[in-house]
Amino acid sequence: MFRTVRSARTTALTALCCAAVFPGLVGCGVFSEVGSELGSAADEVQSELEDAAREVLTEGQLFTGTKTLDVDGASVHVSCSGTPSDGRPVVVLMAGMGDGLDTLEGLQETLAEDERVCSYDRLGEGESDQPEGRQSIDDAGRTLTVVLEDVAGDGPVVLVGHSLGGLIAARYAPDHQDRVSGLVLLDATSPTMIDDISDVIPESATGEGAEVRAQNMAIFEGENPEAIVIDSDPEVRSAGEVPVEVVQHGVPYLGEIAEYGDDLERVWSEGQEKWLALSDRSRLSTAEGSGHYIHVDEPDVAVDAVRRVVDEAAA
Structure with missing residues (x-):
């Protein structure tokens, strides 16, 4: 870093797809065949899985x-x-x-x-x-x-x-x-x-x-x-x-x-x-x-x- 006064020579001193990580899981209808009696529980689990996937996908080691x-x-x-x-x-x-x-x-x-x-x-x-x-x-x-x-x-x-x-x-x-x-x-x-x-x-x-x-x-x-x-x-x-x-x-x-x-x-x-x-x-x-x-x-x-x-x- 070193600044000179001549502008002509001044130097400045100046996401991966979810399917690739969780194939067939997130957003792929994994709960499509779950019975209606488990609907709310399935929705909750799916939401948690999606949140987990997003968290992994934003880790710097992967993005x-x-x-x-x-x-x-x-x-x-x-x-x-x-x-x-x-x-x-x-x-x-x-x-x-x-x-x-x-x-x-x-x-x-x-x-x-x-x-x-x-x-x-x-x-x-x-x-x-x-x-x-x-x-x-x-x-x-x-x-x-x-x-x-x-x-x-x-x-x-x-x-x-x-x-x-x-x-x-x-x-x-x-x-x-x-x-x-x-x-x-x-x-x-x-x-x-x-x-x-x-x-x-x-x-x-x-x-x-x-x-x-x-x-x-x-x-x-x-x-x-x-x-x-x-x-x-x-x-x-x-x-x-x-x-x-x-x-x-x-x-x-x-x-x-x-x-x-x-x-x-x-x-x-x-x-x-x-x-x-x-x-x-x-x-x-x-x-x-x-x-x-x-x-x-x-x-x-x-x-x-x-x-x-x-x-x-x-x-």
Whole structure:
């Protein structure tokens, strides 16, 4: 996540049929031959069965398409594709700031050919409700927990986060090692991004540098679609012995910022290296032909990274 002032190169920092589950049961006339003396009882039982069927069909582990979840009274938009497989983790995609799950549609569609894949809009993004006030990374984590409980139950997940979504995933995983079995970070926001910007662009800066600094400081203080405050914390805690793929951009788009571009590219790269501390099984690679949106610029790079982590997590 990094906001520049040139609009031309600004990056965003910004159901299954019931017959398939209950064949010949729900809505199929199972009680059509019940005697009239049992009519009312049969109607009651049928109603209960239909309610049970609807409940099962809306479980995240089974539904395909989109739906909304209630998270403390707020509506969160969720999308799932693909078929669950025994022993395979559910892949959960997490977009960057300013993006809805639609920006991950292509990645989700490709991965769903072989995996169960879900995505969601965080509060303030896409079709989800607006947050009631300022949020923290921990608040975003609590929303993520509700999503994971719905789409994966008690099963394992691989979190795939782009930009701010990557930072949230990386902060979440160490506290949920019983659930998160792998991570893919696509040009994830650095754990020390706000300090990095402050160090590179001094308060005395003028011109474009001053605008970039002020804009990003405001974003990190909560002036963003999610009203999320992003603190700088150099500590990267272990997420356990899980496979982690860290993929950084290779096209130096930050380098276009006058005077400070080269140093901004340097600290961004250093920030990607910090995420390697998540696991002894972490790997860092560069998407040479990509800007910030690796899953759009080089979708095969993102797909391959996710598949490697899922395969390792399922082994």
